[in-house]
Amino acid sequence: MTAGADTRWSFSAIGTAWEIQTATPLPAAIRESVRDLIDAFDRDWSRFREDSLVTTLARGGGAVPTPPDAAAMLDAYAELSAATAGAVNPLVGDALAGRGYDPGYGFIDHGARPAPGDWTSRLEWSGGRLGLSSPAMIDVGALGKGRLVDRVLAEIAPWVDGRVVVDASGDLAVRGGPERVGLEHPYDPRRAIGVWEVTDAALCASAINRRAWGDGLHHVLDARTGQPVRTVSATWALAADAMTADAVATALFFEGGPELAHRWGVHWVRMTTDGRVEWSPDCKAELFT
Incomplete structure (x- = not known):
């Protein structure tokens, strides 16, 4: 990471620009705390690191003490999975690697x-344990970056009198x-395709043109088939x-996403691969349609 001495701090972490x-x-000590926080999250959850907790579980299964964020993220995953019919x-990590999005970025x-499909019976995250009954690669990409943005914001906000923006690409x-x-535009x-004013809230985006390779391959897979999404582009x-x-931005690629957004009180916009733009009834984004 690199840091400037002013009020705009840019760096790279977890494979993306912040x-x-x-x-x-920000005081130097708080910047250092942010660095440590991001690195600890990466050591727990990155499937691109040989020394990460999820890579260790993928090699042999078993169980480890529950790391921070496990309950919050995996409880949300259970709702995401139910809402999108699986x-x-x-546990989509091995499917992503098989399509080319592997730790070596082989593509x-x-x-x-x-x-x-039986991931809830294979993966355990209660009783102080994170465990797998058989080896598999955990991938928290559907909501993990959003979770980390929240934690970075919580680390910084008490030290700032005024506006704070945490942007992780x-x-x-x-x-x-x-x-x-x-x-x-994807x-x-x-x-x-529009502008959205964000105040005391979070805005997350996902698109199939990011992390795309080969013949129509990208990082948004339907876990039931291992095939990339073809109907929604962003x-x-x-x-x-x-x-x-972040979780709803992922769910919106699938049937059931808008219904989950409604239950969670989330506003949304999405573009289909044929160029149509859809939005939630109460959306206040300024859309150029």
Whole structure:
């Protein structure tokens, strides 16, 4: 990570670009705490690290003491999975690797591989244990970055008198003032399909043009089939916290996503692969339609 001395701090972590804007400069000790927090999350949950907790479980199964964030994230995954009829599944890591999105970023497709449909019986996250009854790769990409944005914001906010923006390349949380965010067109990054003003909330986005490779392959897989999503190209979700927004942005790629958003009180926009734009009834985004 690199840090400047002003109120805009840019760095790379967990394979993506971050930018943190604060009304006043952050003390060096708080920046160091943020670095440590992100690294600890990465050591627990990154399937791209040989030394991570999830990589260790993938090699041999078994159980480890429950790491921070496990209950919050996996409880949400259970609701995501139920709402999307199994399309979202935290054991999709091996399916992603099989399509080429592996720890070495080989991007060589070895064919579709469904994730285990019985993941709730294979994966345990209660009683102080995180365990797998058989080896499998946990992937928290459906909501993990949003969860980390929330934790970084919570680490920073007490030290700042005024506005804070934590932006992790599409997953953004704002406190203390408004931030106008352009909704990037998934097929032309020079264009926006609208603008959304975010105040004391989080806006998360996902799109099939990000982390895309080969012949139509990308990171949004239907866990039931191991096939990439073909009907939705981009999603945006606005919620009180980034983990919820991130989770709904993932769910919106599948049937059941809008219904889950309604139950959770999340506003949303999505674009289909044929260019149509859909939005929730109470959405206040300014859409260029």
